[in-house]
Amino acid sequence: MTNTIIFNIAILAGKLAYFILQITGRQGTALPGKVAIKICPDILGDLTKRCNKIVVITGTNGKTTTNNLINHIIGGKYENLVSNLKGANMIQGVVTSFVVNTKSSYDWGIFEVDEGSIPDVTHFISPDHVALTNFFRDQLDRYGEVENTIKMVYDALKTVDSTIILNGDDPSTVQFNKLSNNKIYYGFNKNQFSKSNHDVAEAIFCKNCGNRLNYEFISYGNIGCYYCENCGSKRPNLNYVAQSIYINDNNYEFDLKINMGNDDKNSLNNDETIEKGFVFKYMGIYNIYNCLAAISLCLSENFDIQFVKNQIENFDYKLGRMETINFPDKNVVLVLSKNPVGLSEVFHAFSYDEEPKSLMFLINDTHADGKDISWIWDADFEQITDIKNIKSFYCSGTRANEAALRLKYAGFDIAKIKIHVSKDEGDFNYPINEMLSENVKSYVIGTFTATPEARKILLSEKAKSEI
């Protein structure tokens, strides 16, 4: 234990920072932790000793959703949780969650951690579980390359004895199979949403022999049932499998196959059970992977499967991840999107909605968003022409012109594009009000800094509309 006096001063200083942020109306998700770490650098190690169990969630896409899902399931059984639910996922954000909610003990600490902060975090703590969502190219001007990110996470996980919960369908994590940790795999069986070709055209090469990988089927991006024709390596046997996925009344329904044995995936054996009728009510096939990560964790911690199933079904999104904001005369759906695979899948999800609608893309280029916005050219904007009944497409944010440019080159009708270049990362009042004046459903897609700003404006407009 660090010097108790310094520890207490650090917590107090963090609380003070939080208090000042609150009374000045700012969000206090990272600064309080930053202040506390400054005073007591190894504070995270001391704080996490107060947790009976610790879960860390990392990966490129789906961290916040998975974190919220796990909180929702575990929070249904346990009262004392500590978590960084608002998505501040650097080490400061993790420390902040303790600073603003100080208790002497917690049943569970559940944290999403940015891939780049994993080495910092594992330096101080050895989580009981680490859940990996996926690895895609994201904000590369910050980390260099996705291979470096994967290696950084791999090296960090070698130093802890956590159980690792892995997306078995993600070929970029195949090297994690070598880790001596206990491992649990989740993934899909072939279903009606499976594709045969890459929609984001990026080849993946076998980590063993360098040959191009083939797929029995692809779920999205590079995620799918992969195998190497040359050396015979293939996706690992899955323990938690979603199958028979279909859409019913805008909800996803799927069956869960559980196989804790190590036999080949197709052979029926005594270890195998199937639980039918899981329901998740938000769009995007990638969300079923997030559900699987949460389900794998909770079932391996011996939560009751009926309870887990109910919690998945009654889960409500918050904080701009496919969150629906209801206005008297229309609904607005807010989605965070910050990399090519994510954005391609968001457009794909919209194509299931044939109602008249307007779309809005808010693209900022602050440091947190990534100063390089060229990734929008890797996203499959071309499928915009498959989305029916788009009345208008609003482009805003600090790089609004380039969103419009991307749409133009994707073959979208430029007469429907409305451009508003923002003066700063939250300057969306004008386009949002124009969008709200149209009596059709709206989808708002925003980058990392744009989404919370848009959410603020939407909630304040909603409050006004209800007076």
Next chain:
Amino acid sequence: MKLEIVNMYPDILNLYGDIGNLICIKKRCEWRGIEVDVKDFTIDKELDFQNFDMVLIGGGSDNGQNIISNHILDQRNSLETFIEDEKVLLAICGSHQMFGNYYVNPYNEKIPCLEIFDIETKSRKDRLTGNILISNNLKSNSIFDSVSTHDFNDIIGFENHGGRTYHSYDTLGDVQVGHGNNGEDGKEGMLYKNFIGSYLHGPILSKNPHLADIMIFNALKNKYDIDDIKKSILEINYIDDSIEINAHNNMKQKILKL
């Protein structure tokens, strides 16, 4: 009229939206009524370059470059002929480096390159990253200029490279804001006949339609009579570039303010 384009290693060298260069060329041709046929060329799908009018190659991760490095060496002679025949080739970032004599990676290992040009690249771990503004040395005699709504004398992009590239050929432009080839001599990119090498992503052609138009015109000129090009294209189709112009000018102001 028709242009046949090779999209080289699209599944491996595809970092930072360089696929957008192909999208730009393709659309600007289609809007002018020029037919475009694109063929992918990759490690298990080869083509004879001599049947094509344009080659586009993007940048890749170190891993991606390792995968293609031996394969591209087998294409050395056909690529050299393609360039000497004044065919149009755009090579961005890592693929530009590959046309030189060698590439020294951050671990001080010398990676053999195509040796088509006397270019040397040494990589360092600290990367040259950020928005970049350069002047435009690419001379245009394009007939599209007469009906163009843009009149740019500079080029805008985003650079992100560990490699420092040195050569004594003509350059694409002088660096006004940013790092360029090596962060030392104030030069960016390379020009030789209709070969363009550059570190600029963005993708480079999206906010610089003048470059795309010069490339399209040079490719057509290799194949068709100028008067025919005029007759069949100029009098029919005109491109409204106002979104491109706003995107370019907005970004230029933003870069100059920094």
